[in-house]
Amino acid sequence: MFIAKTPADLLDLDTILSMSGLDFMLSMQRGEISRPPISGLMNYHLHEVAAGRVTFRGTPAFEHANPMGGVHGGWYGTLLDSCMACAVMTLVPKGSVYTTLEYKVNLTRAIPIGVEILATGISDHAGRSTGVAHGEIRGAADGKLYATGSTTCLIMRPSQE
Secondary structure (H helix, E strand, O other), rough: OOOOOOOOOOOOOHHHOOOHHHHHHHHHHOOOOOOHHHHHHEEEEEEEOOOEEEEEEEEOHHHOOOOOOOOOOOHHHHHHHHHHHHHOOOOOOOEEEEEEEEEEEOOOOOOOOOOOOOEEEEEEEOOOOEEEEEEEEOOOOOOEEEEEEEEEEEEOOOOOO
């Protein structure tokens, strides 16, 4: 898997629209298309993909700490936004794309720096114009629950000229 380092590494909209959301996510998992740049910055990668379900594996580092030395809440939010929205993406038909409209995160305990986690998103609904999903972050080794979340995504069919 490679990470996009320049805009040229990202796919153009026509190419994205030529695939179903599931095909897009599976192509990323196989390394045929680049990971998004944010995944390198936030130290996570795509782990599992299935229709309606996506799991990312990641490990927060010191660079992700807040001023008190704990993992910044934005790290939790980024991982949950990614896994939940990508779960919706797996159900988006060819010719459509999505974007996050809103998401909510509930932190249940602090993730220690250096602890590997799994962030799993599960789509509850993907219709013509909206998708809804929920997710959780758990310790990869012990299954401890660190955070939960929910999201609503907008599903769009951009006009192609």
